[in-house]
Each structure stands twice: as C-alpha cells, then as structure tokens.
Amino acid sequence: MSKVGARGMIAVLLHVQEHLRCVAASGSWQVYSWVPLSDGVVGRVYAGGQPQTITDVDADPDYIRIGPDVIAEICVPILDRTGQPIGVINAEWTSTDGLEGWQDLLADVGRRLGERLDELGGPPAETRGEQLLRHSMALTDAETDAEVLFRVCRAAREVTGLAAAVLMRPLPPLGGVGMAASFPESRDRPLIGRLADAEPHRLNSLVERAGQHGASYSIGDPALLNAHGFEALTEAGVKTMIAIPLADGVLLALDESANVPNPETVNLLELLATQASTCLEKLAHLRNLHRQATSDPLTGLRHSGPFGHRLRRATPGRTALLAIDIDEFKSINDTLGHAVGDQVLIEVANALQKALRQGDELFRIGGDEFVAVVDVPTVAVAAGVAERLIEAARSTGRTISVGVAQQHHDESPEQALHRADRALYAAKASGRDAVRISHR
Known part of the structure; x- marks a missing residue:
C-alpha cells in the first residue's frame, strides 16, 4: 500500500487464543507476531468494533510504534456475518496526505474479509508451535508450584487432544502420591477419581517406571495388547496414555478411547514437561534465596x-x-x-x-x-x-x-x-x- 510521497504498512490481525495474531502484513520490515487483546489501537478497535483514524500517532497513548517515521494510522474491525469483531485491519502511513476515503474503503474490506473467513470456518487455528509457545510462556509466569502443575496439565490436554492429564509425584515419607489434574468438568472427573483411588504403591510404580525408562505412549487398545505394569491406569478405564517423566514425577495424558498418539505429539509434551521442571526449579531456587535473606542461617528461624x-x-x-x-x-x-x-x-x-x-x-x-x-x-x-x-x-x-x-x-x-x-x-x-x- 503506498501513495505519492508516502510509504505505508498494512497488517491483518485475527483473534486467536486471547491474542490478536498477525496473519498477513506488507510494507514494513518489522511486525509484531501477536498483540494482547487489550493492547494498542488494534486492541481498542477490536474491543469497540468501530473504525478509527489517527492523524498524530504520537498523541495517542495506546499507539504501539513499529517504524520511527509513522505519522498516521487507520484501524478497522474485521466483522463476521453477525457483526461481531474477529480481528482488525491496521494501516499506517508516513504522511497524512490523501487519507480521505481510506477508512471507508478499509472498513468495507474488513466486512468482506470477515464474511469470507466466516464461510471458511473462522480464523485459522493456532499452529502447534504457537500453542507450545503460549503454554511455555504461561508456565514461566506461574508464581507457585501449584500453578505450574495445573498449567502443565491443562497444556498437556490441549497439546495432545486427550481427555485428561494428571501429574503425579511421590510424597515421602508417607508413601503416597500427590496429584494435580486437568479435565473437562462434565466428562472425565470419574476417570481421574478412579485413578486417585488406586493403591499408592501401584501409582508409585508408574512414577518409577517413567523415571527409569523415559517417555512412553500406548499403541492400541489394552484389551487387545499387553498393558502389564499399567494396571492402575487400565483398571481406571484408561485406553490411551502418554507418560512423560519429570525430575520427581510423571506427567500423564489420558483418554478412555483407544487412540495411537503420534511421535510429534509426544515430543511436544516432552518439551512442555522440561519447561515445567525448569519452572519448578526456578521457584525452588527463589524460595531458597528468600529463606537465606529472611532466616537465621544457624537455627533456621526468621530474624x-x-x-x-x-x-x-x-x-x-x-x-x-x-x-x-x-x-x-x-x-x-x-x-x-x-x-x-x-x-x-x-x-x-x-x-x-x-x-x-x-x-x-x-x-x-x-x-x-x-x-x-x-x-x-x-x-x-x-x-x-x-x-x-x-x-x-x-x-x-x-x-x-x-x-x-x-x-x-x-x-x-x-x-x-x-x-x-x-x-x-x-x-x-x-x-x-x-x-x-x-x-x-
């Protein structure tokens, strides 16, 4: 997009997983891969559903600068057939000359683009790489061990497409197993409940097996294939499993239907488990530093x-x-x-x-x-x-x-x-x- 005496940049951003993700752009060396829904002029237009023309970007507190010479911006919503925003078209110029008519033109393009996207089933799905990055960032932001465990379980469900995920860690010296889990409220609570009711030594054997032998996954229905050693899972109704070891536990993605996970999915789950372990280590290190800063080193009491x-x-x-x-x-x-x-x-x-x-x-x-x-x-x-x-x-x-x-x-x-x-x-x-x- 260009005019005589001016250069322009245009980008299309669509609502994907609580972000406005850039799916197409031209005219600028740099673009943002995604912007939070509430950020910038694009977030404001997306939330309000109304086009905006800004002739002095420096005076706009929400403007997110891309190029140092940008002066003007026109941002319009992309609307589906019901009139709901599903994204924005954002155009920026290095001059304010000749802006007349562009807002109406871009608004019409936004309506047409929204209708076509609606016909095709909506904005494109998040890629596996973007999915992994989003969950990795969420793990990094977690402030407690419990938050890390819950978020990695939720990520495991989403990345694998399986019905439930549970993270199990031994609880010495009691001999029990601590569990964090993620599952659809209406569907798989019984599965996790049955698993939690299993004898602790059988659950501990699952943790030990993963720690000794590494990641593993199922390749068929346990009613037809040998699932020896995993009776705690199969008796709870599990027919599909991915098991990923952590430093002191195992991350399990589970389903009551028989599927065969592909190796790429297992690899992605291993990356998530590694990230979770790193986050848990970071939190433990921060707690140790806090104890050293606030505690008497001799008695361990606070000072x-x-x-x-x-x-x-x-x-x-x-x-x-x-x-x-x-x-x-x-x-x-x-x-x-x-x-x-x-x-x-x-x-x-x-x-x-x-x-x-x-x-x-x-x-x-x-x-x-x-x-x-x-x-x-x-x-x-x-x-x-x-x-x-x-x-x-x-x-x-x-x-x-x-x-x-x-x-x-x-x-x-x-x-x-x-x-x-x-x-x-x-x-x-x-x-x-x-x-x-x-x-x-």
Missing part, C-alpha cells in the same frame, strides 16, 4: 527483618510478645566454646519451635535472644504458652527465662515488646528458669 513486619501486623488486645533468653548462655560460650554454644542455640530453638501452637511464630533477634509472637484471648493464655516453652527448654538440658506482655489498645507493638523485655529481666533477677508477666 529481625521479618520480625519487624510481624510486629506491624500485631492486633492490640490480642497479640502477645514472649521475650526469651537462654540462661547462662555467655558462660556456655566462655567455658565450652562457641561451637558448643551454637549447638545449644540449635537444640533450644528446635525445642521451642516444636512447643509452639499452630500459628505461633518464633524469631531469633539476637545472640541468644528469641521472641515468640502469639495471638491469644488473654495474657493468662500467653503465660501458658510460655510455661510450655520453659518445659521444652528443660528437655534439652538447658533453661530459659521468659517475659510476657500483651499489647494494650493504647500502646504500640514496640512498647509492648519493651514491657516484655522488662519482664524478662525480672525473670532472670528472680533466679532464671521462670516466666514473668508485665501487666503495665
């Missing part, structure tokens, strides 16, 4: 940084602070050495952690100084928690002193902590191995 965040979430009238010191700890270090002192810290920290209730939190904020943060209805309940900590320390052969303060409505968490410290000093002054409460 003063997270403790400050927890104080800011304290609830007056409910949050109690337990200031804790190991009795005679300086003497242990001075007489027995720091290695023994470190071991005492580890043993006492572990004992205290185990003695706390679910939801209670323990922090190491100094050498032998700990603080437990507990939410309780009364300070008497907090004192009961402190007594359990005293008993836990004694089980290690050591003793601790504990000061308890519950935050009042008219004081800050820091003021409550100061009162807990004063109560701790009172416990030490009384002979150690004791609990003291600060009421005010």
Whole structure:
C-alpha cells in the first residue's frame, strides 16, 4: 500500500487464543507476531468494533510504534456475518496526505474479509508451535508450584487432544502420591477419581517406571495388547496414555478411547514437561534465596527483618510478645566454646519451635535472644504458652527465662515488646528458669 510521497504498512490481525495474531502484513520490515487483546489501537478497535483514524500517532497513548517515521494510522474491525469483531485491519502511513476515503474503503474490506473467513470456518487455528509457545510462556509466569502443575496439565490436554492429564509425584515419607489434574468438568472427573483411588504403591510404580525408562505412549487398545505394569491406569478405564517423566514425577495424558498418539505429539509434551521442571526449579531456587535473606542461617528461624513486619501486623488486645533468653548462655560460650554454644542455640530453638501452637511464630533477634509472637484471648493464655516453652527448654538440658506482655489498645507493638523485655529481666533477677508477666 503506498501513495505519492508516502510509504505505508498494512497488517491483518485475527483473534486467536486471547491474542490478536498477525496473519498477513506488507510494507514494513518489522511486525509484531501477536498483540494482547487489550493492547494498542488494534486492541481498542477490536474491543469497540468501530473504525478509527489517527492523524498524530504520537498523541495517542495506546499507539504501539513499529517504524520511527509513522505519522498516521487507520484501524478497522474485521466483522463476521453477525457483526461481531474477529480481528482488525491496521494501516499506517508516513504522511497524512490523501487519507480521505481510506477508512471507508478499509472498513468495507474488513466486512468482506470477515464474511469470507466466516464461510471458511473462522480464523485459522493456532499452529502447534504457537500453542507450545503460549503454554511455555504461561508456565514461566506461574508464581507457585501449584500453578505450574495445573498449567502443565491443562497444556498437556490441549497439546495432545486427550481427555485428561494428571501429574503425579511421590510424597515421602508417607508413601503416597500427590496429584494435580486437568479435565473437562462434565466428562472425565470419574476417570481421574478412579485413578486417585488406586493403591499408592501401584501409582508409585508408574512414577518409577517413567523415571527409569523415559517417555512412553500406548499403541492400541489394552484389551487387545499387553498393558502389564499399567494396571492402575487400565483398571481406571484408561485406553490411551502418554507418560512423560519429570525430575520427581510423571506427567500423564489420558483418554478412555483407544487412540495411537503420534511421535510429534509426544515430543511436544516432552518439551512442555522440561519447561515445567525448569519452572519448578526456578521457584525452588527463589524460595531458597528468600529463606537465606529472611532466616537465621544457624537455627533456621526468621530474624529481625521479618520480625519487624510481624510486629506491624500485631492486633492490640490480642497479640502477645514472649521475650526469651537462654540462661547462662555467655558462660556456655566462655567455658565450652562457641561451637558448643551454637549447638545449644540449635537444640533450644528446635525445642521451642516444636512447643509452639499452630500459628505461633518464633524469631531469633539476637545472640541468644528469641521472641515468640502469639495471638491469644488473654495474657493468662500467653503465660501458658510460655510455661510450655520453659518445659521444652528443660528437655534439652538447658533453661530459659521468659517475659510476657500483651499489647494494650493504647500502646504500640514496640512498647509492648519493651514491657516484655522488662519482664524478662525480672525473670532472670528472680533466679532464671521462670516466666514473668508485665501487666503495665
């Protein structure tokens, strides 16, 4: 597309899998392969279904620049026979001269193109490569292990065309198998349910088989061919299977009808499984870095940084602070050495952690100084928690002193902590191995 004294670019973008995908273009060295449905002038026109002419692209906040010399843009929707947008035609020029009439002409082309695409069955299907790329990007964006597992199962269903997908991982030391799955709500829940009901050792054997021998797939109906070793699947009603090993599990794509998966599909599923394993490793690495940044390397307890965040979430009238010191700890270090002192810290920290209730939190904020943060209805309940900590320390052969303060409505968490410290000093002054409460 060109005019005297100007150069132009034109592109056709169609709605494919939540993107506007460029399926044809001319006049520019660079084009975007796809654009999110909500992005750019193309997204705006697609959503609104109305043509737009822009004579100053720099003044349009939604404009996505392709060429440095583009000045004007005309974008029109591609409409199907019901008048619904299925894509856009986007035209850009290096001059505003002679734009008259182009919007109407392109809008007419958009209607005609939409009608013809409708006759042919709609926009072209996503290619296998585009499908794989889309799912790989979704896996990379996952923020939790559970998200990765769910997304790879959903991808396995879509890539293979099979009815269900499940990812199984052993759960030591319990001997069970953890499962994530994807399936149509109305159809294959019973299949996955029957599989989940199989004996754990039979499911574990599937995981082990995949880990030892690599990817495999079925080549016919198990009623006619030997499916020995896969009874957990066949008894659940599975007749078609693709099994792909992961670092600590197996990804299974399954169906109740007998099909023969082609090798290309198996290869694509292997690539997805590799991507999922990489994403899980990345998340584990990030968690490890976070633990190193927020935890005391000796005891594994969180340190003063997270403790400050927890104080800011304290609830007056409910949050109690337990200031804790190991009795005679300086003497242990001075007489027995720091290695023994470190071991005492580890043993006492572990004992205290185990003695706390679910939801209670323990922090190491100094050498032998700990603080437990507990939410309780009364300070008497907090004192009961402190007594359990005293008993836990004694089980290690050591003793601790504990000061308890519950935050009042008219004081800050820091003021409550100061009162807990004063109560701790009172416990030490009384002979150690004791609990003291600060009421005010």
